[in-house]
Amino acid sequence: MIAWTLLLVVQAPAGASAGPASDAVDASAAPVGASGVSVPASSGAGASAAAPVAESTEPVAPLSATPGAATSASLGEAGPPPVASRSAPSPAAPAAPPRKFVFAWLPSVVAGISPAPSTAPVTVFLGGRLPRTWALGYQLTVSVGLAERYLSGLLAHRHHLTALHGFGADRRGFTSVGGGVSFNLPLLPVVEVEGRIGLRFGETRRWVFGALARLGWDIGHEERAPMPQFGAFFGYAPL
Helix, strand or coil: CHHHHHHHHHHHHHHHHHHHHHHHHHHHHHHHHHCCCCCCCCCHHHHHHHHHHHHHCCCCCCCCCCCCHHHHHHHHHCCCCCHHHHCCCCCCCCCCCCCCEEEEECCEEEECCCCCCEEEEEEEEEEEEECCCEEEEEEEEEEEECCCCCHHHCEEEEEEEEEEEEECCCCCEEEEEEEEEEEECCCEEEEEEEEEEEEEECCCCCEEEEEEEEEEECHHHCCCCCEEEEEEEEEECCC
């Protein structure tokens, strides 16, 4: 009986030491299974040792190198348009208004019933601008010649109230009408009216030429009827 008891005591430590050895073999076999060789686990301890190795082999998604890259890209797409696209065109400068004062120079050559004509190098208009290319003012004319029918008219000066006008689609036409009094030496009065019609030319349409007609009644010499005069003119008339 004592012999059987000693035999069991001797065999029990040997079986207990064999258990950890087999567990160690199973644990060392787990990495081999992870590298591609299938080795079945012989106990629960071996399975629990292999689980952490399988979790560590799962791929991890790479993080963005620049955390704010996506945010900056989205801001770039939804950002405001360039400043140049929002800028409005600058308004055009307003045109300068035309001058209210009008000066015209309209020299002429005229002829009457006398064979010798008269020239009027001094024909000056001073006036103000009106709507629709009209101008109204004073016209002074100084003429030299025999168109006044008398030797007393060798030198004559005229004082008229005159209106100038540009007409036509492109304002190429020119006309004027006026009336007043002229004086011959020695200050004999002549009541008369005068009209001109012509063409404006040049880039600014300030130069004119055309024809004129004048009708005067020499009451200083007690003429019974007015007498006409006809001629041509050329000059400068900005309208």
